[in-house]
Amino acid sequence: MTSAPIPDNELERIMNLADFDLDYTSQQDSFKDLAKLAAKVAGTEISLVNLIDTYTQWTISHHGLEIDQMPREDSVCQHTIMGDEGFEIKDLALDDRFKEKFYVVDDPNLRYYYGVPLKTDGINLGALCVLDNQERQITPEKAELLKIIADEIVNRLKGIKVISNLRSRLKEANEDKKKVAHDIRGPLGGIVGLARIISEQGHDNEIEEVLDFVNMIHKSGHSILELADEILSNNEPKPLKGDEFNLSLFKDKLEKLYQPQARTKNINFSVIISPDEAGTPFSKNKLLQIIGNLISNAMKFTPAQGKVTVHMDIAHQEDGEMLKIKVSDTGIGVSKEGIDNILSGNKTSTNGTGGEQGYGFGLALVKHLVGSLKGTMSITSEEGKGSVFHLSIPVDN
Template identity: 65%
Template sequence: MQTSLAPVPANEMDRLKALADLDLDYTALNENLQSLSKLAAKVAGTEISMVNLIDTYTQWTVSNYGLDVDQMSREDSVCQYTILGNDGFEVKDLSEDDRFKNKFYVTSDPNLRYYYGVPLRADDGINLGALCVLDTQLHNLTPEKVEMLKIIADEIVNRLKALKVIESMRNHVSEVTENQRRVAHDIRGPLGGIIGLARIISEQGDENTMEEVLEFIHLIQKSGHSILELADEILSVKSIQAANEVKLASDEFNQVTFKEKLLKLYTPQAINKKVTFSVNTSADTQNIPFFKNKLLQIVGNLISNAIKFTPEGGFVKTHLSLDSVNEGRTLHIKVEDSGVGITPERIQQIMSGKGESTNGTHGEQGYGFGLALVKHLIDSLSGQLQVISKTGNGTTFTVSLPQQASKK
């Protein structure tokens, strides 16, 4: 039986860009939103509530109450319908609705029946996802309860935006604090030497010979010169520590931490598709930091796309590396799959930033914007995208992103 076309908001590309601009880590939001998801269930009188953010391929449950779930395919979700409109979306009985009656969460545990969702509406009328309440029993929400759910949804969006601002401030404060610590540490030595030598001269007084005084002065001059060198280094914004001594700031990954994040987010999708998923790092550079900015959105879309177009028993491999070019570094990300491949015409569409919907190897519905979004984000970071593919023989996406020289 052929599935119906996937519902897509009219402003889908703008919606995905807005979600990418928030640059959220979907695994790190539950603590900040847990109280609101619980409140939503209590207000509605339902067993379950979820805060869902919907990207190109996946519904990410960033906070939940009553049902332990992290993600599901967008095409299987009910919330994909909620983000189509401005008001709430209600399904009185999921088991009686042709769109949902055969979904796994209806036909088997937890055997859901009732759904009510409220769009998580950001600025300019863009829906990032949905706050939804669900139950295994039928319900009837009063207008007062619906209004309270909308208020909670607004607060969720406010918190997401606030978290973005707080993260930016934390990065700035962290950088300033680290610089102060480094400066204090590096200045303490030369200053201590100057003070110590001056004390010796003072305590010995007339007992010092001219030769000894000249030697003390020479040492003081040497310590003072060290401080001047340090000042020049700070003013020229040079690195103070070697790369392998730099601790990760809140706006940084290294290859090890990025690998862990990717495996946590996308292994469930690969397992569900029965595809082997792996992430490899370069041993000689794996501990060097680089910017997080938009990386999860870029690489996540490429990995989800690769899984979607790789048949059962195939593989999706991600390779991470970092190389030095003059005073800067370039992060290289390669996503390789053994999937169905891409035609030259489709590659041209991707490189021009245009989206076109196609279905995956198991009939997964395409939304047509994932790779267009990737190209947009890479361009915004002054990066480069290369696509190599042959129909029937898999595809390799290679992303190169320049890193600022200060991230040494």
Template identity: 60%
Template sequence: MSTVLPMPANEMERLKALSDLDIDYSSLNDNLKSLSKLAAKIAGTDISMVNLIDSLTQWTIANHGLDIDQMNREDSVCQYTIVEKEGFEVPDLLADERFKEKFYVTGYPKVRYYYGVPLRADNGIHLGALCVLDTQTRNLTPEKVEMLKIIADEIVNRLKALSVIDNLRSQISEVTENQRRVAHDIRGPLGGIIGLARIISEQGNENTMDEVLEFINLIQKSGYSILELADEILTVDKINLQKDNILGSDEFNQVALKEKLLKLYVPQAINKKVKFEVITNSNTQAIPFLKNKLLQIAGNLISNAIKFTPAGGHVTVNLGIDIEATGHILQIKVEDSGVGISPEKIALILKGEGETTNGTSGEQGFGFGLALVKHLVDNLKGTMQITSEPGKGTAFMISLPQAANKR
């Protein structure tokens, strides 16, 4: 008899709150590892982890005592913590029917004890959990539990602060770059105008009318060039920045996004024995585009594709950019050789609705991941298309317009 997995009553709102942070799950360890270590020291346990939980995956964004980056949500203990108000304890995992056969109990590191505290956002939504684990049973005092809750609150505060800092950094970077470009580009035309005016002044009555008109014509041209530079500043200098391959803190290009997706999702593919690759378009792969929600959008599609693709199959991500006069269109296509989706389910997904389904290896899913993707794509004024043939695979095509004033 299969275990019914826990599900927060506000799961869709929870996933939206997690996506609002727009977190890169692979970049937070340095900022949070000290808090994770402190939690272990307070609890007196061998291991502690800071976990965020999306629709299919538990992401370990900081840890102490156990080197792990991710696991299937259905295998985690923290999935039970996020449905609790205060905390969740398992005195002996080996004696608990829900966990006694999990790989971290039967194999390395042979965990026996677990205590988890929800990572609670301001609106009461649980983003994940701070947990402490040990290879022997423990008994945490109420004082230690309260201290773990304080650490969990600090973790959430730090996540929010990092999100704000990233946003401010991107704004400061853009302002600084614009200032540099203004100072450099306007100096030339202004110098020309000043020089021509000096010649007219120094020569005085010696200037013929034709010479004066020629000088005025040159001054007028320099003035127009300043106006043109002002327009360029408002729209950003695309050519120079592409040539220099400079990425702002709020930007990816196809190469950078490919690198990030491989780092995050190759472990899932290897675990499932599925071939996973990301392909870029060589003609447009250096063009920058906004990071905004891309890891959440692409990640949910990739995790879902891996889930529904049997061992020996493949999942391929194709990245590209359509260049248009009004702005670039980022294209993300995720294809798999999995079980496919029926027309009825495709219709539900495109309505932003989802339902529980099981993967090819029995993984449980809750249907919220694809609904979240639809929500995010709609908010970014993009489109999502789905083509599928039952038994042969599915392709998701995401098109996201990039603002015309982005380079």
């Protein structure tokens, strides 16, 4: 098997992609006009907008071909991200790297490929590619137009990232508002209570001036308490925001993303959640990247007929609510040395049970992202019998 091409800056590249924190299944409408435009410019039947993570090529928008994902080692775009210019294959069927791929030997029987890297800050996140089942010609003028479209795709990706960051900052501001409301309730409650006592004593002493003054304090205190209650009520749980998941939605999302990989390798994949906590909201910050890499890694090292299972629950602890996640498999397992390398953040790589190429950066990325969320990760494994990854991540991260 031909070695998979790996950019020199691969760890930086996948960390940069993870920082966009994208849900790969929900971007179709954001880029479909640009995907269609790329095909029209190139004169091809098909165009795809692809992002490439450690294990998978995710098609976030497509024109002319219904496809959502494929293993990274099967993609042509993995070669496009190795350079800064366009990458062209005149006939995929005549190229030893691609002639046996499913999209060449079976429908849609692709032959022509031209790809342009999606570059941000000097890092290639993926590629815009145009394809056809017959030879096409990309003139220098068309190549330049495709580069312009690729730049616009990157600009939109950056815009999505900015909006996501603004939502996070708004959430923090709302939390600050809630804290202020709580903080003022204590002293104001004391003022109202003290005013009531003085007022009651004032009747016995018949100090009219004091009573009038105290009554004013009493009324003002109640007004501010009502304002605080209003602020607090505005922060009561509401339907999920754009930056939140609950266990039920997260389960559906993971099944949609990774059942295709499981079916391809004939693996039993399931996601199990606590029914009591199914509706509890939590921040989805980086979770798809973290759990997705663990699932892909588990499938990589689990043979056909094996199992990959994700368990998720919300634990209520003294120091706050924690998202508890366990990803287990019946694969080949990890040695003690391998576990130590993963937990120390060192990258290691071997080929999977189905011959999948090893990239060695997925678990290093997981370790980095879990740490950035102030979470913890532990691993238990027995060689030949599978592995279990345990994660504990603060719900409000």
